[in-house]
Amino acid sequence: MSDNTALSKFIETTAAEYGIPGVSVGIFADGREIFASHGVTSIENPLPVDEHTLFALGSISKITTSTALMRLVAEGKVDLDAPVRRYVPELTLLDEEHAAAITIKQLLNHTAGLDWSIINDTGEGEDGLAKFVASLAEIPLIGEPGGRSSYSQAGFNLLGRVVENVTGQTFEKAVATMVLEPIGQAESFYLRDDIMTRRFSAGHEREENGELSVSRIWKGTRANNPGGGLASTVSDQLRLARYHLGDGRTESGEIVLPGDVIRLMREKTVDLRASLLGDAHGLCWFLRTIDGVQTAGHGGSGYGQFGEFLIVPERDFAIVVLSNASPDSIVCNQAIVRWALEHYLNVIDKDPEPMPYNDSRAREIIGVYANDAMTITVTADDGALNLECVIKPEIRAASETPMPQDHPPFPFGLLPGDEYIITSGSFQGQRGFFSRDDSGTVTGIDLGGRLFPRAS
Known part of the structure; x- marks a missing residue:
């Protein structure tokens, strides 16, 4: 069976198992590109998905944003260790010393001490990002600058404002000029008018009865473009992956990033604990050792569309997977990705086994945890632990557009050292940990790289 046939067959079987309308996959292995797709763009207006179908990338967009930012670093226009205020003097936070201390590098590796984000709509005009940055005066601060890593969408949107102020262009125009055009990514767009005239995937949400419905939100607001607003294709993202596997030269010979800067982005800057996303952060990249092999990657999600982007530099390998149904696209x-790693590289990726249920440990962690947008409730029933993560009712009520459905509670098990793993459901394999204060009291839970402080 050829590689293309085996890949196509596995995608078809896996998409059917998880009920995913459309999946597109691109792989770079042994010096060649391999593409395979299955299904349709939308259950309402079904068109075939292929490697040139646009998907909403969600946080995979951060790879492009960081590539643009690092080009400014390479050109001497931005200093990684400089305070953000050097480039965004208008930045105001709840604490003046905190605002003055945050550096560019801390935004890139999520150690700036900013909460996940601010949920607001600052419009689709060219001032949308500037207005969003002004709203950061109200974002909760969850740690000291340069401390622990906690994933922050707001921090990457702030980096977008750095790009705007340094270049004097809108974020979208600057990224197109510095990254998309020289790398040859002709199928990547931020603005809806550019997207709607091309074939694009619709996101889907799973209803309570198990049926899928089309999400009526396609992507977030313009201010969210740096952190999660790019629409692109598997073909274009594989082109970006190949660029990051290379020496910094594009196909035309232009240097977007010097080779040493590309490698710098993959150097560890901060350790991560108990995260399926990675063992450490580079500059944007999640770094992870899988079966003894070093990888760098990033995932993305939003409004019923999900993606995985992974490169294995030492093996000159890359894979991009995009699909369109929540929540089961995650496990799909x-x-x-795991099949491709095993099939092409003989690299095995498997989940750790949780420890047996322990009632005394369970009593320490049950309770409510919350950030600005979501609430996590940990319960223990009949010798089993469950984790429920829901959008806060006031956030849902204030939203002018429909928001993704909440998921039922997930069973999870504890691992050594206050770590845990979700054991079944659409988030199976997701890992996190509980944090404690100096007295040993549990004070927070990490999920998806984000801190949720204990509320009760």
């Missing part, structure tokens, strides 16, 4: 995409 991960299954495809």
Whole structure:
């Protein structure tokens, strides 16, 4: 069976198992590109998905944003260790010393001490990002600058404002000029008018009865473009992956990033604990050792569309997976990535086994945890632990557009050292940990790289 046939067959089987309308996959292995797709763009207006179908990338967009930012670093226009205020003097936070201390590098590796984000709509005009940055005066601060890593969408949107102020262009124009055009990514767009005239995937949400419906939100507001607003294709993202596997030269010979800067982005800057996303952060990249092999990657999600982007530099390998149904695209995409790693590289990726249920440990962690947008409730029933993560009712009520559905509670098990793993459901394999204060009291939970402080 050829590689293309085996890949196509596995994608078809996996998409059917998880009920995913459309999946597109691109792989770079042994010096060649391999593409395979299955299904349709939308259950309402079904068109075939292929490697040139646009998907909403969600946080995979951060790879492009960081590539643009690092070009400014390479050109001497931005200093990684400089305070953000050097480039965004208008930045105001709840604490003046905190605002003055945050550096560019801390935004890139999520150690700036900013909460996940501010949920607001600052419009689709060219001032949308500037207005969003002004709203950061109200964002909760969850740690000291340069301390622990906690994933922050707001921090990457702030980096977008750095790009605007340094270049004097809108974020979208600057990224197109510095990254998309020289690398040859002709199928990547931020603005809806550019997207709607091309074939694009619709996101889907799973209803309570198990049926899928099309999400009526396609992507977030313009201010969210740096952190999660790029629409692109598997073909274009594989082109970006190949660029990051290279020496910094594009196909035309232009240097977007010097080779040493590309490698710098993959150097560890901060350790991560108990995260399926990675063992450490580079500059944007999640770094992870899988079966003894070093990888760099990033995932993305939003409004019923999900993606995985992974490179294995020492093996000159890359894979991009994009699909369009919430929440089961997560496990579908991960299954495809794991299959490809084993099939092409003989690299095995598997989950750790949780420890047996322990009632005294369970009593320490049950309770409510919350950030600005979501609430996590940990319960223990009949010798089993469950984790429920829901959008806060006031956030849902204030939203002018429909928001993704909440998921039922997930069973999870504890691992050594206050770590845990979700054991079944659409988030199976997701890992995190509980944090404690100096007295040993549990004070927070990490999920998806984000801190949720204990509320009760």
